Amino acid sequence: MAQASSPARQVQNKISTPAKMTVTLYVNGVARKLDVAPWTTLLDLLRDHLGLTGTKKGCDHGQCGACTVLLDGRRINSCLTLAVMKDGTHVTTIEGLAKDGALHPLQQAFIDHDAFQCGYCTPGQICSAAGLIAEGKAKSADEIRELMSGNICRCGAYPNILAAIQQAMGQS
């Protein structure tokens, strides 16, 4: 505690803006070098610093899944991820799924099955489903439902989301 109450310590505590750090993230295949504050989440970096607003801020507490992106191919909640910790990683957002002007099979399947109403959760649902397919653990409908439970759809489009994922799985 002597250290905590030393003059140097008190001065340090008054510094309200610790230095920004330079990180390089490979976002949808493009290297992006950015200066970010330590408390900037990956979600805020994508939306506010890079203008990639496809990734949505729902609850901002890891409970809804709207912010789901793929980090080095694995699905994560970008709202609970500090950008400074992910220097050098590859991030795929909903904007990076379509290739050469063609929709990703999951995007097409969500359209085919009308797997949304308001659409707010959809980017997270699709990125999560892309992660799910890459994991290869879900085979049955029950397993898909369970492993998609981190993505909430308040419109209740779950049956159609399930059908869309099954269609895309059949193609992959």
Place this chain on the structure above:
Amino acid sequence: MINFEYARATDIVDAVRQMAADPTAKFIAGGTNLIDLMKEDVERPSRLIDISRLPLKTVEETTTGGVQIGALVPNSDLAYHPMIERRYPLLASAILAGASQQLRNMASTAGNLLQRTRCAYFYDTATPCNKREPGSGCSAITGLNRGHAILGTSEACIATHPSDMCVALAALDAKVHVAGPAGARLIAFSNFHRLPGATPQRDTNLEPNEIVTAVELPPQGFAANYSYLKIRDRLSYAFALVSVAAALELEGGTIKTARLALGGVAHKPWRDTAVESAMRGRSADADTFAQAAEQLLRDAKGYAHNAFKIELARRAVVRALTQAAQGRPQSQSNKAIG
């Protein structure tokens, strides 16, 4: 979230040294609980020491036939690790019963142990909470306490430990490897988490500048007869009202070894070795299971909204033991309870 400084640790010694130099710093690995708590202003560290790049990500067989799990192995990697699936399916099942796949991809093994309670009053900085602000009082004892503890509570705190993984680790008799300024030591899992007593601000017996480096499983994994049964308000992605990790070693119909741990009912995974000893040598039948359940819950105390947990826990214990004895563990995807 308050502003904070950020530094990376280069190795375990450096991590411990950085922590010792700043008493208001926190380690960060997966961040799934810490960032959430920082957004709620419950945690206000001056500095985050990033340990996520330390080489603690392997799952390896030990020389004594057990398995050592690096502190930074993500929960999903652990649940799907072939050796864990084959030898310790109780642990794999418990991990998959918790959180979401996104969170399991981020959350680390040690972070799972060190996650804080989800008591709503702990999260609500406008209300008294002895765990968040020692001496301020417990809002849950006289408040909404449907999800709270029924065993091992104190007048200071009735919070529960939220982990599923830890319930299985308790049943499996795991050990926790830690490192600190004074060197490395080993903590038995049953002695890792604490009951609240008069100091609910302390969740574990980890000393201030210590860091978890690994979790070790003993050789016996109970792969033939186990079940992790989690009862909750919705079928997925919810914390347990009551959960049971049950493991049996059987000889014919007789119990040679029994392990039983409860989640969602106490400040730590609840295990009572006297109950397990009493099951030894007895027939693996409904009477034995009912008596074990009765004995395990004998000191349970209900509060205004959670007394239902006592009978729920008894029945869940009997059901999980029955599933274990039959070699039909609870599925974590098909939610029908067999």
